[in-house]
Amino acid sequence: MRGMPPAEDLLAPARGGDGEAFRELVEPYRRELQVHCYRMLGSVQDAEDLLQETLLAAWRGIGGYQERASVRTWLYRIATNRCLNALRADARRPHPSAAHRPEVALPEPSHRRAEPIWLEPYPDVLLDEIADDLPGPEARYEARESVSLAFLAALQRLPPRQRAVLVLRDVLGFRAAEVADMLGATESAVTSALKRARGALPERGGQDAPLPGSPEERRLVEGFARAFEAGDVEAVVAMLTSDVKLTMPPLPLEYQGLADVRHFLATVALDGCRGHVLVATRANGQPAFGCYLRDRRTPILHAHGVLVLTLTGDRISALTRFVDNSLLTAFGLPRSLRA
Structure with a gap:
């Protein structure tokens, strides 16, 4: 973020309880962390709730941050584990959307899914805040493709841990060692989970769609x-x-x-x-x-x-x-x- 002090100048005052320094430290990552939570959970509101939980946990834990990883990696570790905890808790209770009933009788569908996909749309106006910071049209295209509805729906069908590994490795580009550290796993376990996740996902399409705004x-x-x-x-x-x-x-x-x-x-x-x-x-x-x-x-x-x-x-x-x-x-x- 232009005009902001470097992270090393903000860490000491943030550790000392300076709330404004902490806000400046994490602000550059706020939107991308929300999108990460959205990929994991499929819900805009849940993603915002988990973002707030992540930032609160980071504020409370800033004193223990030892700089073995970047601030960004540290925040992704907190966010990912908060999302995994939320998914484990959510699996034990009915989703509130389960109470929805259509307003009219619907014809027999071609296909009934075994489970509903709890997926919500994500406004592009929020994605723009991330895409505009990425270098070149290919990077901006990839950022949008990684939140396409087809990709998000496929992600929601993966087991939570595989979902986390695939997003961290293939979408965000973290190294296997970094992901292993985030998840408290071995590198071989991360590699195995990634292989299974990739095998379960269909190939991503969209390359032949017209360009946005064309x-x-x-x-x-x-x-x-x-x-x-x-x-x-x-x-x-x-x-x-x-x-x-x-x-x-x-x-x-x-x-x-x-x-x-x-x-x-x-x-x-x-x-x-x-x-x-x-x-x-x-x-x-x-x-x-x-x-x-x-x-x-x-x-x-x-x-x-x-x-x-x-x-x-x-x-x-x-x-x-x-x-x-x-x-x-x-x-x-x-x-x-x-x-």
Whole structure:
């Protein structure tokens, strides 16, 4: 962070109880630590909670920091272990989203997942604070790809320790010895966990998606918004890939292929109405919308979740509608609009 004293000048006063020195010491890592917690947990709110726990633990433990590793590595060690503790605790209790019930009866899905994926979208405006500090377009692309919805969903299916090893090694680039020290494990255990995690993950795609903000992306996204708001099912379907998937986290339902997605749009999402209004935003490096539904009795548009598009070439390969309306606030969007 420009204008900030070097870490070595801040350590002594921070150890002496200077809260402002501690804040300056950890501030450059705050956003990337939150994204790390998000990759581990899949929830923006949980990630923020764990970030605060991490910083509090670091403040309380600053006196014991012996500088065997960098401040950044030390903070990642605390954050990773806090996330692993949270995942162990969360496995023993029902997730609050389990109580969600769809507002209308849904058609039989193409596929039912054995477990819901507790995944929330991450606003790009927060990612920008990290990506802008990275050198070159390839590094910025990799930072966004490592929070894509497909990658995040695959991560959540990994056992927590494998998840931590893969993120620390493959996404963040820590050495095996550093990861072993963070996790209190041997290097051979880290190498073995990484091999298993890599084998369980599908290859990451996205290379053939149009560049963010490019004319190709704008044409496709704007065309989708017009068709969706008009309730034009066939126009929406014409923009989809043949193997398109439609999901609605946290519901454990998946609709695959043009026929099933067309049926869902025609009978549920766009059931003979022109009632949707889409407000453009971005999530997980992908085009997204805050969704609102018209109330025919009043001039009010009510929140209807967050919709994220996955693009492949000149088509849309996935529609992910997050059904929790409270997620809109993370994108700076209101719970209702006036028509």
